[in-house]
Amino acid sequence: MKILFIFLIAGGLIILAFSEKKVSWLAIGDSITYLNDHTNETGNRVTKGYLSRVVEKLPQLNYINQGHNGWTVIRMAQQIEKIGLVKADVYSVFLGTNDWWHSERLGTFADYQNDNGNQTVYGAYRIIINKIRGLNPEARVILVTPMQRSDFVYINNTKNNAYGSYKAKDGQQLADFAKAVDTIARYEKFELVDLYNKSKITQKNLVNFKRLKDPATGQYKNYKYPGFTQMPFNPESDEYPYPAEAINMTYDGLHPSDRGNQRIADLVIKVMKKVLPE
Secondary structure, three states: OHHHHHHHHHHHHHHHHHHOOOEEEEEEEOHHHHHHHOHHHHOOOOOOOHHHHHHHHOOOEEEEEEEOOOOOHHHHHHHOOOOOOOOOOEEEEEOOHHHHHOOOOOOOHHHHHOOOOOOOHHHHHHHHHHHHHHHOOOOEEEEEOOOOOOOEEOOOOOOOEEOOOOOOEOOEOHHHHHHHHHHHHHHHOOEEEOHHHHOOOOOOOOEOOEEEEOOOOOOEEEEOOOHHHHOOOOOOOOOOOOOHHHEOOEOOOOOEOHHHHHHHHHHHHHHHHHHOOO
16 A cells, blocks of 8 residues: 555656646747736736736746837847847747838748848848747747737827828838748748738727817817828827727737737637647
8 A cells, every 4th residue: 555655646746747847938029029028118008918818828838028129020130149049949929010110121932941131021030930940940930920000109109100001111011021921931831820810900990099189170089990090190289199998909009908919819829729738
């Protein structure tokens, strides 16, 4: 009986050790990822980011946040050796929206295939993937497309604003940047989270409305999409156009709200379950 008891205890310890084994997840991204650990910078409109929501449902994960405010794919590639990336079991890359707005050149898939450097988004993605493979050739990789975006107005500085992806920026559509991520994922057989096309985050629900002055009366009105896209906004004199009631999938036209972060988390969880060890 004593020997049997010892075996049972040992077996239980082995099972416990395996059940508690953590999986490291390094999340590379821009402000959407960064804000997960800096919700105070959202005007306290966000209580929990998508990274935290994922690990709540998948507690075997430990996330490492490598989100950087305002960074493009190209800047990430330029700084890739300086930011302290470490070996992890799973990597996600969620970038692209800032490249579109800052008019970085998308380039062609050949830039990725031929490792043509960081002058284009395709080429910069190759540098990032090369780095990940150098850190852990066995790592699983998840690519995340940029999500659609409405008119962005930064809650802490209204002079920082940008129109939405409902129209081109310097001849490039945000949809083309999402397609590039999809193309790379298919080529490399990476898992893909297609926020642009499959998240049901759309122009109609990014915000409920934008509160702007009626040019005819000077009175504030709540304009829904697409009506507000034709209305002027003056950051020098106008009130912040997204009061709390305007929050839907985003709280400022660009960055996900609690609802938006949950939608992202749900899609990441679905994919993450495919790559986690059983």
